Amino acid sequence: xxxxxxxxxxxxxxxxxxxxxxxxxxxxxxxxxxxxxxxxxxxxxxxxxxxxxxxxxxxxxxxxxxxxxxxxxxxxxxxxxxxxxxxxxxxxxxxxxxxxxxxxxxxxxxxxxxxxxxxxxxxxxxxxxxxxxxxxxxxxxxxxxxxxxxxxxxxxxxxxxxxxxxx
Numbered sequence: 001x002x003x004x005x006x007x008x009x010x011x012x013x014x015x016x017x018x019x020x021x022x023x024x025x026x027x028x029x030x031x032x033x034x035x036x037x038x039x040x041x042x043x044x045x046x047x048x049x050x051x052x053x054x055x056x057x058x059x060x061x062x063x064x065x066x067x068x069x070x071x072x073x074x075x076x077x078x079x080x081x082x083x084x085x086x087x088x089x090x091x092x093x094x095x096x097x098x099x100x101x102x103x104x105x106x107x108x109x110x111x112x113x114x115x116x117x118x119x120x121x122x123x124x125x126x127x128x129x130x131x132x133x134x135x136x137x138x139x140x141x142x143x144x145x146x147x148x149x150x151x152x153x154x155x156x157x158x159x160x161x162x163x164x165x166x167x
Contacts (some may be wrong), residue, residue, distance in 0.1 A: 004140065004141075007020065007021045007025075007029070008020045008025060008058075009021060009022065009023060009026065009054070009062045009063055009065055009066065010022065010062070011054065011055045011062075012055060013025070013037045014035075016035060017029065017035060019037045021035075022037055022051065022054045022055070023050050023051075023053075023062075023065040023066075023068065023069050024030055024036075024037040024038065024039060024042065024047055024050055024054070024069075025037050025050055025056045026065075026066070026069040026070045027039050027041070027042050027050075027070075027073050028071055030069055030070050030073050031047055031073045031074075037051060039073070040076060041073045041074055041076050042072045042076055043072070043075040043076050043086060043088065043141075043145075044071050044076075044080060044083065044118075044141075045082060045083050045086040045087050045116075045117065045141070046075055046086065046118070046138065046141050046142070047072075047117035047118070047120055048116055048117075048118030048119050049090060049119070049122045049137075049138070049141065050065070050068070050072065050122075050138065052118065052119045052122035052123060052126075053065070053122040053125065053126070053135075055124040056122065056123070057131055057134075058131070061131035062130070064131065064135045065135060067135075068135060068138040068139075071086055071138060071139065071142055072138065072142060075141075075145065078145035082144065082147070083154030085144040085145060086117075086118075086141050086144050086145065087116075087117040087118070087138060088117075089120050089141060089144050090117035090120065090121035090141070091117045091120070091121070092125075093121050093124065093125075093135045093137065094117070094124045094137070097121075097124040097125060097127075097128040097129055098124050098127075098128060103167045106113075120147060121137075122134065125137065131164070
C-alpha cells in the first residue's frame with residue numbers, strides 16, 4: 001500500500017496514491033483527508049499556485065515539492081484576510097517576474113485579468129523564474145497570514161492603499 005512516504009509526485013490528478021500524487025493530493029494525505037487535489041486544509045490561493053506549479057515543473061524539480069506539502073496543511077484556517085494577502089503577494093510577484101523580463105505590459109495585464117492570482121504567479125515563475133525560487137515562494141505565501149485571526153477585521157495589506165480592498 002502506498003503512503004505519503006512512498007508516493008511518487010507526478011503531473012495532474014490521480015485516482016489513488018497507487019497511481020502517484022500531485023503535491024496537493026499529498027497534502028490531503030498528510031491532513032488525513034480523503035485523497036483529493038483540493039484538500040480543505042489548504043488555502044485555496046496556495047492550492048491554485050501549487051497545482052499550477054506541480055504540473056509545470058520537470059519530474060526532477062517536482063520532487064522538491066514534497067517539503068512544502070506538509071508546510072501548507074492548515075493554511076485554510078487563516079480566513080478571508082489571509083486569502084486576500086496571499087492573492088496580493090501572488091499578484092505582486094507576478095508583476096515583478098514579468099516586468100523584470102521586459103515583457104510587454106499589455107500581455108501582462110491580459111494575463112492578470114484572465115488568470116487568478118495563484119495560477120498567474122506560478123505561471124510567471126515557470127516562465128521567468130527558477131524552480132528553486134518557485135518552491136521557496138510557498139513559504140512566503142504561508143507566512144503572509146501569520147498573526148491574522150480569522151475573527152478579527154481585515155487589516156490593510158502592507159504597501160497597498162486602503163481604497164483597494166478587493167483582491
